[in-house]
Amino acid sequence: MPTLIKSKTIKSLEELVARGLLDANNSDKLAEVAAKYSIAIPQNIAGMLYSDAIAKQFIPSKDELVTLERELADPIGDDAHSPLKGLVHRYKNRVLIKLVEVCGVYCRFCFRRENVGDNKGQALKGDELEQIYGYLHQHKEIDEVILTGGDPLVASVRRLKEVAENIAKISHIKFFRIHTRAVIANPEIINDELIAALKASQKSVKMVIHTNHAIEINDAVKVAINKLVDAKIQLFSQSVLLRNVNDKPEVLAELFNTLLQNNINPYYLHHPDLAKGTGHFYLNLEEGAKIYRETTKLVSGIALPKYVIDIPGGYGKIPVNSGQVIKTSDGFILIDNNGKRHNYPIL
Numbered sequence: 087m088p089t090l091i092k093s094k095t096i097k098s099l100e101e102l103v104a105r106g107l108l109d110a111n112n113s114d115k116l117a118e119v120a121a122k123y124s125i126a127i128p129q130n131i132a133g134m135l136y137s138d139a140i141a142k143q144f145i146p147s148k149d150e151l152v153t154l155e156r157e158l159a160d161p162i163g164d165d166a167h168s169p170l171k172g173l174v175h176r177y178k179n180r181v182l183i184k185l186v187e188v189c190g191v192y193c194r195f196c197f198r199r200e201n202v203g204d205n206k207g208q209a210l211k212g213d214e215l216e217q218i219y220g221y222l223h224q225h226k227e228i229d230e231v232i233l234t235g236g237d238p239l240v241a242s243v244r245r246l247k248e249v250a251e252n253i254a255k256i257s258h259i260k261f262f263r264i265h266t267r268a269v270i271a272n273p274e275i276i277n278d279e280l281i282a283a284l285k286a287s288q289k290s291v292k293m294v295i296h297t298n299h300a301i302e303i304n305d306a307v308k309v310a311i312n313k314l315v316d317a318k319i320q321l322f323s324q325s326v327l328l329r330n331v332n333d334k335p336e337v338l339a340e341l342f343n344t345l346l347q348n349n350i351n352p353y354y355l356h357h358p359d360l361a362k363g364t365g366h367f368y369l370n371l372e373e374g375a376k377i378y379r380e381t382t383k384l385v386s387g388i389a390l391p392k393y394v395i396d397i398p399g400g401y402g403k404i405p406v407n408s409g410q411v412i413k414t415s416d417g418f419i420l421i422d423n424n425g426k427r428h429n430y431p432i433l
């Protein structure tokens with residue numbers, strides 16, 4: 087169990103029923119879902135569940151048992167670019183380290199859901215991390231290390247500090263980036279000790295916060311954000327475009343403006359990945375492109391993230407509203423940044 091998560095977290099269907107968040111009749115039908123994909127709803131998120139847009143992201147649904155032919159276990163192709171366990175080297179200058187395979191909250195649309203969850207994978211061990219540090223020392227083209235997971239901020243402060251200190255020893259690394267949902271889900275963990283651990287990297291520390299709706303930026307989250315801003319950690323956001331969560335231009339505009347007002351630079355709006363059992367969150371590319379175009383009319387350029395899709399198979403991200411996405415009679419062609427063309431289903 088992650089050591090940092092101290093607040094009460096709903097971890098089962100029974101607790102959801104007991105808290106009045108799930109109908110007891112539905113609970114039986116959801117046992118199979120819960121056995122496959124973990125549940126975790128911490129206190130801060132539980133307080134937002136009055137909103138359907140939030141509830142849909144975290145309360146299990148029987149729709150998760152529906153797997154479509156197009157859906158993949160590894161939708162963004164991490165495995166194709168993994169030279170070592172827990173390391174993804176997809177782009178020349180940067181790597182991902184998947185430090186842990188657990189999160190403080192489990193999103194029902196998670197793109198890594200086949201590997202992320204309680205009892206699914208294990209946190210990287212000391213010798214596995216040593217191998218990764220060795221790889222980083224050797225690969226001088228890498229100037230950025232991104233901690234991801236799962237959620238890296240559920241690792242212990244001791245472990246985070248240890249990783250940061252090892253990154254500090256590699257002079258060609260300039261940036262230390264953390265991808266996390268914990269600022270939203272478990273804002274209480276953002277404290278001086280955690281911030282000092284990240285800063286032990288002696289690099290330029292950046293944080294990318296996963297958030298999908300303005301409701302998620304509540305008072306507790308604002309306190310956490312202010313601590314990070316005071317510590318001069320530059321903040322960015324990444325959001326996923328999700329059906330019945332944020333698939334309206336006004337909802338996205340409110341999210342992006344709220345982020346900007348709170349010193350978070352809107353960075354990416356992701357088209358949903360083709361993860362198993364997530365079809366009920368899915369929108370097709372044309373629908374997404376239209377919503378994004380309408381959103382551009384409602385916010386300033388500085389509040390507008392890039393709308394991107396990860397090409398399945400590990401071919402990287404491309405902008406959706408661009409010449410790299412071409413509609414055909416039976417689907418789409420996605421053109422990766424090397425000019426290679428990939429078929430993509432129309433849905």
Ligand code: SF4
Pocket residue numbers: 188189191192193195196197198199202235236237266267296
């Ligand atoms: S926080 Fe990220 S990794 Fe964890 S369940 Fe949500 S989307 Fe998946």
